Amino acid sequence: MTTSRSSISDTDDRQTQTPEGKDTAAPTAAILAIACVAQFMVVLDVSIVNVALPSIRSGLGFTPADLQWVVNAYTVPFAGFLLAGGRLADLRGRRQAFLIGITLFTLASLLGGLASNPETLIAARAVQGLAAAVVAPATLTLLATTFVDPAARARAFSVWGAVAGAGGAIGALAGGVLTEWLSWRWILLVNVPIGVVLVAAAVKFVTDLPALRRPRNVDLPGALSVTVGTAALVYAIIGTEQYGWTSARTVITAAVAVVALIFFVIDQVRLSPEPLLSFSLFRVRPVWVANVLVFASGAALFGMFYFLTLYLQGVLGYSPIRAGLAYLPLAIALALTARFGARLVEPIGLRVLLTTGLVLTAAGLGLLGLLSDTSTYALGVLGPTILVGVGQGLVMTCATLAGTSGLPPERAGVASGLINATRQLGGALGLAVLATVSTNRIAHTSGGAAHAQAAGYSAALAVGAAIAAVAALFALLAPGRR
Template identity: 50%
Template sequence: MSASSSSTELRGRQWVILSLACLAQFMVILDVSIVNVALPSMRSSLGFSQTGLQWVVNAYTLTFAGFLLLGGRAADLYGRRRIFILGLALFSLASLAGGLAQTQGMLVGARAVQGLGGAVLSPATLTILTTTFTEGRARSRALGVWSAMAAAGGATGALLGGVLTDYLSWRWIFFVNVPIGVLGIVVARVVLAETRVETQRRSLDVAGALTVTGGLVALVYAIVRTDVYAWTSVETLVPLAIAAVLLGLFLVIETRIAAAPLMPLGLFRSRSVSGANVVMLCLGGAIFAMWYFLTLYMQNVLGYSPLVAGLAFVPQTVAIAVGAGISARLLPRVGARALLVVGPLVSASGLAWLSQFSATGTYVVDILGPGVLIALGLGLSFTPVTFAATAGVARSEAGLASGLVNTTRQIGGSVGLAALATVAADHTRSLLVGTAHTRAAVASATTSGFGRAFVVASVIAVAAAGAALIIPSIRQPAPEAGPAPPAGLQRASTATRA
């Protein structure tokens, strides 16, 4: 076999692996948002209360966030191929259980297990890419495609959820994952080679994962409950106290107890890692609630069907992909920091614009422009924040770093949605006090509440741009001739810092 044919075969295999990793990541992120347009159907089918319905979303995102770090570490220690297949199988089985759910508890439990499967699967997809694509420009392109698919999953969920709910049933938003998961497992067994970090100590910090997950659940539960109870009430203060205790215990475990800490706090000494995670936390808090609010606005205020509401998100999906492609090309030239200042500011301007919509608005005038702007800024941010979060990290901690940046995104999204929903509900309630609850009055107050939430979200997005200044100037120069060094060495040696 000639050298050229061997090279072509290698490139072909690499792009099959990229497609597989992108498909798996797309599924994971898709299931964060796909349920939004189907929530009313789930409520009528299984008898959820308004408060209980929120846990269909939160059960997934919280277990996903809490176990991502453990998933990344497990991929490093026990093999990326093995953990990838395990996560995909768990995710697919939980999807099947969700589609078959006959009770509220069964559905919420299936969503929690689905989130656990996603937490195992997601970091494995990124570490498989970073160990497969070792050459600088090829890695940038691969990360750009992966980031575009991950970002588009959030927006595409509304469209696919609308189609499946309107034409089949809400149960099919879960069933659709099963054949894709089976196909992914078959392909993974054929094309993926097993890689792991060679170490004599294979210790997983399960106690750390449980305490941080429990703390996050308690925190989000407390925030969500403020829609019913005051911040100073026992019903709010008790879960807040539990959250503080559990998160404090997590820090004690990481610094004093764990033999192999889930989150070595020394990782945050890197300005690139710490800055990227703060940016991602703020972006998640500012932007990921947008799809939730816009879905409710279009269906409950403008009267759109789930399918029409889903179609309305298509331009945002395109804008995310365009933004991710642009940032992948600009990253080697301008560096991560510049892109992470511009991207969040673009999104912040869109959020501020969106806050001006009205109960009698139209899609073209009130939603299309600001929605595309928000999504474009998000797409511009994903590739550089992923690169900055893993730049200079040793190969032995690649899974941890990728798990950490995904964790902060989900934490930001979960806490941000809970907080912004509370802001919107409080403002809506205050406008309806002492007035007749006519359809027009409720629609106007609801829209105003959403607008108030978007104002707060725009401020958080500006904070994300400010946090980007923490990150040192990092560029990925054009690769030199000769064989590429190992992935971990390459990140450490080729990153140029100002």
């Protein structure tokens, strides 16, 4: 085994090749910074709009029913196109895929920030989601193909996991600050200068790898069927809160999803000469275990941010900025654990770390499930959110390592897209289920609005704890120290 360097920030000057065949030194510190900043921006845009929704509604004249699409127009294409987005890095090369995604994301952010009507904003958010589906797996591909030494790769993924994990928590704070101090438009416009810097940095530092076998053709039927099927499934589940599980809209949309996904499987197994997804990936135990764990973690974590934000503002009466500040201890705990937890992978092993992380997550969510309208932040929220932060810091880093390690570079893109898609799907599907639980509990609870809301939110958080606890059992199947 080769001896890794003491710090990722050291330049390892690996020689890669540009498409023209010229050798170029690719400093690993620059690659790591580019990947982390891009992933942070993508994750941030999932949560940054939440606290700005009232201002967006009054500013552009959204109806209450349509306002949800400011969020869903981003998350549905994001989840639906992630697998195809991961394949793009394999087809076009990591450099070109990254540049396409970041450029499109930046332009869509500019369009959304300048939007003068609801339709333009929703369209811009949808394009953002498509671009994010390219950027997210591209960042993992950059890391997986740049850091080949196991110890160095573990440290790189720990930094990436810390940044990605903190993005969700910091999004609430950033959205509150930008909305109250500037305008809701800046939650989108802030991406423009960041995107320009990322494009310039990628042009300078990101190169393509030589001698990788790439598929000759794009499996367009497979890409379309998995995207339509996944997006339709997310759309159906999201709509159940408003229309119900047995409505014609939900049943028809779910049927479209099932048909499209069945066709996707047939296409990958029988029809396509260049399959989008090789199902042999699922023969690798760490890969399928990792995807199960990130699906459950996405369901639990997305639900926690959603319902805890509603609790802080709706029950405790917090302002947007104060609610955002309430997540800082969680963000710090998650970032520190993800950053330094990777050092424990070699001596302790992924199995113990993943199991521990999910147990801590379940414990934190279980305590949040005890919240009531008389609870306080110091006694009811602070400690449990720190537990969730520590637990998810371990899970994000270790699950990503398990889901992408041991694969050849030419399969890194699709594996990265798969694990990201699984996380987003878990979040979307889990949130829909938890929202149904919350709505039913609120409807059947008497004793005042605040009391009923607190009961509904805590019930949803308790179900999230149960999901994390079940996932902890699956974590026992993860690889050990070997």
